[in-house]
Amino acid sequence: MTIAPVSAQPAAAQPKILWFIRLLDSLTQITGTTTAWLTGIMVVVTAIVVGLRHLFGIGSVALQESVTYMHAAVFMLGAAYTLKQDGHVRVDILHKKMSPAARAWVEVLGSLLFTLPVMVFIGWGSLDFVRESWRIGEGSTDSGGIGGVYLLKTLLPVMALSVSLQAIAELLRNLAVLMNLAPASGEQSSC
Template sequence: MKLMAKIMKLIDTFNEKFGLLVTWLSTLMVLVVCYDVTTRYLFNKSSVAVQELEWHLFGFLFLLGAAYTLKHDRHVRVDVIYDKLSEKKKALIDIIGTIFFLIPFSLLVIYTSKNFVINSFLIKEGSPNPGGLPYRFILKSAIPVGFFLVLLQGISMLIKNFFILTDKQEYLKGADND
């Protein structure tokens, strides 16, 4: 049990710190969008590279921030029944969802994106657009990395919900349960 609690804490700490780092991408993205809008509407200039940078930053933010979002239970949940359930019933639903959906889907995306990313690195893929950004392969590498972080957070959730289901909440003390 103590080993499981250590693993949970290690994953949560890593995803918390990494997630906070990734949140700075949103500030950078706002600055890039402001620059793009200003140059486009005030100076009648437009840059393909700046526009591509906007969606590259959004892609990084979305993919690399997903585990942080999951850790804080801020993902979209459309369920009127779940909110009314006891903590143990919520834990059971989360365990089932993690085992049958989150973990297999994360593993599937990691596995199927492997060749996609490797091929992109091998050809040093860049933008096909004139004036576009080089190094598109870096963005593509965020796909398996992001889903690996989600997989790790799923493991942490599984452990956390196991402790709730088995009345071992003492192992959650000190864990970041925001």
């Protein structure tokens, strides 16, 4: 869902909340589209791993682990983008039949009661885990593997932060709908 002002006000006269929502959406958009490129790179690297192994009998633990790292990055860094695109799993049986205001209330409550608390739990809960990994410079347990396991583990709080920021954008977007500062989803195209 994108935010467009209800009236044809110039951008400077629009409420700052809409500007802030667009800022958060832009950050998520950049992260999501950048991360999406990793899926293509993963395919190429996987093909290289398979080709090296089957054609030349060469194996590379680091190359194989890089696919795992990219896979983790796609899911962890793509979670906020999926939220922005309204792509998370939802039971649409009731949601589609609700009025725009009722949908906005469900989204507000979902952000406040579920998404944000879970992200705070994951983010806060992972800090000691990540800090310890950085302290010891944790690397792969396999010989020849990637030495940056601490970077992989850092994706946990980064994911929690990025999803939290997008959840705040969704929360504010739906509050703007409830306050008649923005149209409900699908009523007007993006600005």
